[in-house]
Amino acid sequence: MAVSPQKNTPAAYGEASIRVLKGLEPVKQRPGMYTRTDNPLHIVQEVIDNAADEALAGHGKRINVTLFADGSIGVEDDGRGIPFGLHPEEQVPVVEIVFTRLHAGGKFDKGAGGAYSFSGGLHGVGVSVTNALSTRLEVVSYRERQAATIAFSGGDVIEPVAVRAATNADRKQGTSVRVWPDKKYFESAELPKPELVHLLRSKAVLMPGVTVTLKHEKSGEIQTWLYKGGLRDYLLQTLNAEPVIPLFEGEHYAEDGETENFAEGEGAAWCVAFTDEGLAVRESYVNLIPTVAGGTHESGLKDGLFQAVKGFIEMHALLPKGVKLMPDDVWSRASFVLSAKVLDPQFQGQIKERLNSRDALRLVSAYVKPALELWLNQHVEWGRKLAELVIRQAQARQRAGQKVEKRKGSGVAVLPGKLTDCESRDISLNEVFLVEGDSAGGSAKMGRDKETQAVLPLRGKVLNAWEVERDRLFANNEIHDIAVAIGVDPHGVSDEPDLSGLRYGKVCILSDADVDGSHIQVLLLTLFYRHFPKLIDRGHIYVARPPLFRVDAPARGKKPPAKLYALDEGELTAILDKLRKEGCRENAWTISRFKGLGEMSAEQLWDTTLNPETRRLLQVGFGAIDAAGTTELFGQLMGKGEAAARRELMELHGDAVEVDV
Secondary structure (H helix, E strand, O other): OOOOOOOOOOOOOOHHHOOOOOOOHHHHHOHHHOOOOOOOHHHHHHHHHHHHHHHHOOOOOEEEEEEOOOOOEEEEEOOOOOOOOEOOOOOOEHHHHHHHOOOOOOOOOOOOOOOOOOOOOOOOOHHHHHHHOEEEEEEEEEEOOEEEEEEEEOOEEEEEEEEEEOOOOOOOOEEEEEEEEOHHHOOOOOOOHHHHHHHHHHHHHHOOOOEEEEEEOOOOOEEEEOOOOOHHHHHHHHOOOOEOOOOEEEEEEOOOOOOOOOOOOOEEEEEEEEEOOOOOOEEEEEOOEEOOOOEHHHHHHHHHHHHHHHHHHHHOOOOOOOOOOOHHHHHOOEEEEEEEEOOOOOEOOOOOOOEOOHHHHHHHHHHHHHHHHHHHHHOHHHHHHHHHHHHHHHHHHHHHHHHHHHHOOOOOOOOOOOOEOOOOOOOOOOEEEEEEOHHHHHHHHHHOOOOOEEEEEEOOOOOOOOOOOHHHHHHOHHHHHHHHHHOOOOOOOOOOOOOOOOOOOEEEEEOOOOHHHHHHHHHHHHHHHHHOHHHHHOOOEEEEOOOOEEEEEOOEOOEOOEEEEEOOHHHHHHHHHHHHHOOOOOOOOEEEEOOOHHHOOHHHHHHHHHOOOOOOEEEOOOOOOOHHHHHHHHHHHHOOOOHHHHHHHHHHHHHHOOOOO
């Protein structure tokens, strides 16, 4: 009897194949999308931030953090206590909802009467993520002469809410949270103590009058921070150089009816020291959240300082002939602590390391610039000292640029005719945009900063250079123009190319936000990886990310009409949610989808993609894969005879593709 050979039957794909993640399952499946996974500090910070938000709202004066011997961490505050009654719609205790539901919290209602006018918790996924990634989490809430306890494990309730009358031993009000982080979700289970100390100390600095303590149960050591001098004392203690002029400090918050552009209470406090040497101290915060990667509020401070100093120098005719000031001439000498209050801050990612709110740039700049102008003109002697420092920095920068120009002056190839070059010779500031299409190139030429930004339009799709021999590269006009424009010859991974002819510190790929644009990005990245790898290794290659949508929002409340830009569908949804919260009538806005860069005006292209303060620019790096693995992967993706390998790759990783519905 013949037996038919068995075949590996692929799993059936049908309705039952689609899995819907509920509750906190998405966090457990991909924790890296919601928090940092190198150590548990960020999930603990979410709890600390909630305690700080209570103090920021004026309902608490103390935050106590305890590192227990069993590896757990406790955070206590004397705020209002998390409500533990039943939610009117969900009919579930509110404290349970807060810790078990994504996008649930008291910080979405930003209007008058909201529980939190200014807070760092925005996304509503904070402590619920902490709960999901913990083996155990205990909460005790004290309010209205009662104490409620609840316990969780892996995000699930294991001890339901139990309410009892408060005793004399209990606090009058506040919240106590104790967390046991689950080691399996983190590369290291150890909490980085220096970072925790820095975080707690900064909370005390930014909230004068609030006492913050850290207790080590093992050693019994207790550290306490209580600052009454605020930003000034903190900056002076941290600074490792003598300021050349007295500290420039101030604060300004919008008052009701003061301006149509900003909401009541929005503004900033700052303290700036200008030094001639020493490492710069630069710390910024938004609603008490540390923004270690900076953002638009720092850009606003930078713009305000530069405009004020430049105005003072011009008014007093202090600028020598031939010297041109740049923002970095002022910025490079500045150390600062900046604390901004923004009504509805938009962060880059859930870990909130960088502020992306475009209005924050205008907000901070609008308050810093006039304050520094007034201060400089009230203290002309100090203003002249600062001007001398800034002018020396500008002269040093220009001399460095001239030296580089002389080194590459002999035997330079004739630059491509379609390259629109920049005026500056400072390579650290210069950047060139490789733009898809002549029409987009025209908009980029008109919208760019002529001082530091060059534009090279590319016609059609660049040649796939993966299997092209190096000596045949220049047979392709586009690749020839790219190589000549950037001033570096093609080379291999093991070569030591001469980069002294490099003409731009940033080489930026700028293509449409569609499939064809992504293809052009891949082709250019292939070219740079295969034939210009040292440019990637030294951090010179970038990818610009233009928006896909524009939302024309009508006036709402005190806010004037505005044009808002969204990178993708997710950001579009977030913008529409924000407009609804601001009282905008449904569908009162207009949504436009850009078909390509050529549709953008020069002003739009500058606002969204070229302006260094507000654009999205991703630096290209080699990543965690080793060189051999990267080369093999590129070979599968770009090799002409690798169709079978590409098919296998798609079949293997097809289930990892996420589709927004």
